[in-house]
Amino acid sequence: MVPFAVQAAAGLLVLVIVAFLLGNLVRNLTAAGLLLSWSWLDNPAGFDLAESSIPFSASQPYWLALLAGLVNTLKVVVVGLVGATLLGTVVGSAAFSTNGLLKRVARSYVELVRNIPLLLQLVFWYFVVFLALPNGADAIQLPGIVLAKSGLYLGWFGEGWQWQLPHLQEGVWQAPLRLTVEFGALLTGLVVYTAAFIAEVVRGGIAAVPQGQWEAARSLGFSPLVTLRRIVMPQALRVIVPGLNSQYISLAKNSSLAVACGYTDLYSVAETTLNQTGRAVEVVVLLLGSYLVIDLLISALMNGLNAAVQLKDR
Amino acid sequence: MPASFAPPSVSPSRWQRLRTELFGSRVDGLISIALGAALVAIALGLLKWTFFQAQWAVIQANSTLFAVGRYPIDQQWRLWLLTGLLAAASGLSWGLLRALPRDQTTGQLWPFNDRLAAGVLVALALVAPLWLQLSLAIQLRWWGITALVLVGRWAMARWGSGLPRGIKRLVPLIWPGLYLVGMVLISGGLGLIQVAPSQWGGLLLTLVASSFAILICFPLGLVLALGRRSELPLLRWGSVVYIEFIRGAPLITLLFLGQNILGFLLPGGLAPDRVWRAAWVLTFFAAAYVAEALRSGLAAVPRGQLEAAQSLGMTMPQSLVQVVLPQALRVALPAVVGQFITLLQDTTLLSLIGLLDLLGTARAVMANPAFLGKSAEVYLVLAVLFWCCCAALGLGSRALETRLNPSDQTRYQR
Numbered sequence: 001m002v003p004f005a006v007q008a009a010a011g012l013l014v015l016v017i018v019a020f021l022l023g024n025l026v027r028n029l030t031a032a033g034l035l036l037s038w039s040w041l042d043n044p045a046g047f048d049l050a051e052s053s054i055p056f057s058a059s060q061p062y063w064l065a066l067l068a069g070l071v072n073t074l075k076v077v078v079v080g081l082v083g084a085t086l087l088g089t090v091v092g093s094a095a096f097s098t099n100g101l102l103k104r105v106a107r108s109y110v111e112l113v114r115n116i117p118l119l120l121q122l123v124f125w126y127f128v129v130f131l132a133l134p135n136g137a138d139a140i141q142l143p144g145i146v147l148a149k150s151g152l153y154l155g156w157f158g159e160g161w162q163w164q165l166p167h168l169q170e171g172v173w174q175a176p177l178r179l180t181v182e183f184g185a186l187l188t189g190l191v192v193y194t195a196a197f198i199a200e201v202v203r204g205g206i207a208a209v210p211q212g213q214w215e216a217a218r219s220l221g222f223s224p225l226v227t228l229r230r231i232v233m234p235q236a237l238r239v240i241v242p243g244l245n246s247q248y249i250s251l252a253k254n255s256s257l258a259v260a261c262g263y264t265d266l267y268s269v270a271e272t273t274l275n276q277t278g279r280a281v282e283v284v285v286l287l288l289g290s291y292l293v294i295d296l297l298i299s300a301l302m303n304g305l306n307a308a309v310q311l312k313d314r
Numbered sequence: 315m316p317a318s319f320a321p322p323s324v325s326p327s328r329w330q331r332l333r334t335e336l337f338g339s340r341v342d343g344l345i346s347i348a349l350g351a352a353l354v355a356i357a358l359g360l361l362k363w364t365f366f367q368a369q370w371a372v373i374q375a376n377s378t379l380f381a382v383g384r385y386p387i388d389q390q391w392r393l394w395l396l397t398g399l400l401a402a403a404s405g406l407s408w409g410l411l412r413a414l415p416r417d418q419t420t421g422q423l424w425p426f427n428d429r430l431a432a433g434v435l436v437a438l439a440l441v442a443p444l445w446l447q448l449s450l451a452i453q454l455r456w457w458g459i460t461a462l463v464l465v466g467r468w469a470m471a472r473w474g475s476g477l478p479r480g481i482k483r484l485v486p487l488i489w490p491g492l493y494l495v496g497m498v499l500i501s502g503g504l505g506l507i508q509v510a511p512s513q514w515g516g517l518l519l520t521l522v523a524s525s526f527a528i529l530i531c532f533p534l535g536l537v538l539a540l541g542r543r544s545e546l547p548l549l550r551w552g553s554v555v556y557i558e559f560i561r562g563a564p565l566i567t568l569l570f571l572g573q574n575i576l577g578f579l580l581p582g583g584l585a586p587d588r589v590w591r592a593a594w595v596l597t598f599f600a601a602a603y604v605a606e607a608l609r610s611g612l613a614a615v616p617r618g619q620l621e622a623a624q625s626l627g628m629t630m631p632q633s634l635v636q637v638v639l640p641q642a643l644r645v646a647l648p649a650v651v652g653q654f655i656t657l658l659q660d661t662t663l664l665s666l667i668g669l670l671d672l673l674g675t676a677r678a679v680m681a682n683p684a685f686l687g688k689s690a691e692v693y694l695v696l697a698v699l700f701w702c703c704c705a706a707l708g709l710g711s712r713a714l715e716t717r718l719n720p721s722d723q724t725r726y727q728r
Binding site: 006007010011014021024025028029032097098099100101102105111112114115116117118119120121123124127128253254256257259260267270271274280281284287288291292295 | 338339342546547563564567571577581659662663693700708
C-alpha cells in the first residue's frame with residue numbers, strides 16, 4: 001500500500017508540474033502570437049551560410065538552411081570520430097611502450113588535455129593557431145597538404161582521377177580539396193580532446209588483457225607491435241568498444257560548440273534561425289531531436305560492432 | 315637459507331634504469347632522441363615566448379575584470395572578506411584533517427605533501443601579485459589571506475587533537491554556513507546593498523555558478539539514481555526518461571532552451587534572471603550525469619546488504635542511509651568528482667550565451683581594440699588556471715579515496 005501511495009504521489013506531482021508548465025507555455029505563446037506551427041520552415045531564410053556542403057543561398061527556405069547545418073555537423077563528427085580513434089589508440093597504446101619517455105609523454109598529454117575545458121581549447125585552436133597561419137607563399141607546406149589562413153588545401157584526385165597536389169596560382173592556393181580554417185580548428189580541437197578520453201579507454205582495455213598473453217607472444221617470437229595488433233588488441237576490443245560508444249556520443253554532442261570557432265554547424269544555424277523568427281520552441285525541438293537521432297545512430301552502430309568483437313559461443 | 319644462496323640484491327642504479335628505459339633497443343633509442351628533441355624545442359619555444367615575446371599587459375590591466383567582472387568597486391570589500399573567511403575555514407579544515415588520529419600515526423605535523431602545498435601558496439603570494447602589478451594594498455591583502463590559511467592550518471594541527479569532540483564535529487559544518495554567508499555577501503541583502511547577478515563576472519561568476527551547481531546537483535542526482543533503481547515502475551521510468559533525455563542533448567542546446575523557453579514556461583515575472591537560469595540548467599544537466607555515476611556505486615553494493623539491514627528490522631530509508639549509501643558513495647566517489655570537474659569546465663559554455671564568466675570576460679576584453687591580437691596570452695592564463703583547479707580537484711579526490719578505502723595493510727596495522 002505504501003509503495004502505491006508513494007508512486008501515486010510522485011506521479012501526481014509530476015503531472016501537476018507538467019500541466020502547470022504546459023499551461024503557461026500555451027498561454028504565453030498565444031499572447032506572443034507564436035503558437036506552435038511549422039509552416040515558417042518554408043519561408044526564405046534570408047541569411048547566407050559561410051560554409052555549406054549542399055548548394056544554399058539566402059533565398060532558400062529555413063529547412064534547407066537547417067539541413068545544411070546538420071550536414072556540416074555530420075561532416076565534422078564523422079571525420080572527428082576517425083581522427084580521434086586513431087590518435088586515441090596510438091596514445092593509449094603508448095602507455096604500454098617499453099620506452100619510458102614515450103610512456104610519460106602519453107600520460108602527460110592525457111592529463112594536460114582532460115583538465116582544460118574543451119571550449120577554451122577550441123577558441124585557442126581557432127584564434128591562436130589557425131587564424132595566425134600565414135597566407136600565400138609563406139603558408140606551411142607539408143607533403144600533400146598546405147595550411148594557410150585562407151584554408152587547408154589537400155591533395156586529392158582531380159579531373160579524370162588525376163592525383164593533384166595543392167599549387168600556388170597568382171598568389172592563391174589551388175587544390176582539389178579545400179577545407180575552411182573554421183572546420184580545421186573545430187576538427188583539431190575535437191580530435192585532440194576526445195583522443196585523450198579514448199586513450200584512457202584503450203589503456204583500460206589493454207590493461208584488462210592478462211600479462212601472460214604478452215609473455216606467450218614474446219616467447220613465440222612476435223615483436224611488440226605485432227603482439228599488440230594481432231594478439232592483445234583483438235582481446236582488448238571487447239572491453240574498449242563499449243567505452244568508445246560514450247566517447248563517440250560525447251564527441252557528437254561537443255561538436256555543437258562549433259559556434260565558438262565560427263563553423264556553421266546545426267546549432268549555429270538554429271541560433272540564427274531563432275533570432276530571426278522567434279520560434280524558440282520549434283527550434284529547440286528540432287535541435288534536441290537531431291542530436292538524439294545522431295546519438296541513437298552512433299549507439300546502434302557501436303552495438304553492432306560490439307556484437308562483432310565479443311566472444312562467440314560455439 | 316644461508317645468505318650466500320640468496321639472489322644478489324643488486325638494484326640497478328638510477329642511471330642504469332634510465333638507460334634501459336630510454337635506450338633499451340635501437341627503436342627505443344630513436345624514439346627517445348626524436349621525442350626528447352621535440353620536447354626540448356617546444357619547451358625552449360614556450361619559455362622564449364613567455365619571457366620575451368608575450369605581452370602580459372592585457373592580463374595586468376584587466377586583472378580585476380578577470381577576477382570579479384563589473385562588481386561595484388566600493389562593494390568589493392565584501393568579496394575580500396569572503397575570501398578571508400574561506401581562507402581561514404580551509405586552513406582550519408586542513409589542519410583538522412592532519413590532527414585526526416589516523417594521520418597522527420605518521421607522527422609528522424607537516425608531511426611532505428603539506429610542505430609542498432604550503433610552499434606553492436607562499437610562492438604564489440610572493441610572485442603573482444608582483445607579476446600582476448597589483449597595488450601594494452591588494453598585495454598586502456593577498457599576503458594576509460595566505461597567512462590566514464597557513465596559520466589556521468598550523469594552529470589546528472598543533473592543538474586540534476586536544477579539542478573536545480563536539481567542536482571537532484562542528485568544523486565541517488562551517489562550510490554550509492559559510493556558503494550561505496557567501497551568497498549574502500556576494501548578492502547583498504540583510505542590510506548590504508544588492509549587487510545584481512548581471513554585475514558578477516569573471517572568476518567570481520565561474521565559481522558561483524559551478525559551486526551552486528555542484529551543491530544542488532548532488533542531492534538531485536542521488537534522488538534520480540535511487541529512482542532509477544527503485545522497484546516502483548513510475549519512479550523508475552520517470553528517472554530513466556529524465557536521465558536519458560538530458561544525456562542525449564548537448565549542454566549548449568539546454569542552456570539555449572533555458573535562455574529562450576524558460577520565460578514561456580513560467581508565469582510572467584517568475585523566471586529567474588539570465589545568470590540563475592544558466593546556473594539552474596547547469597545543475598539539472600549535471601544531476602543526470604551524477605545520477606549515473608552514483609548508480610554505478612549503488613550497483614556495486616551487494617544485494618545482501620540491503621536484505622540484511624531489513625532483516626534486522628531497519629526501515630527502507632534507514633537501511634539506505636545507514637548501510638547502502640555509505641558503501642555506494644565510497645565506490646562512486648571518483649566518478650562523481652570526475653563529473654564535478656567536468657561541471658567546472660562546462661561553466662565556460664556560459665560565455666556562448668552571452669554571460670561574462672572567465673571565458674566570456676576574456677572574449678569581451680579581446681574585443682577591445684587596445685588588446686587586439688593578445689588572445690594567446692589570455693587563453694594561456696585561463697588554461698593554466700583551469701588546469702590547476704581541475705588537477706587539484708582530481709588530486710583531492712584521489713587523496714579522499716585512499717582515506718576512505720584504507721588498503722588491507724593499514725587496516726591490519728591499526
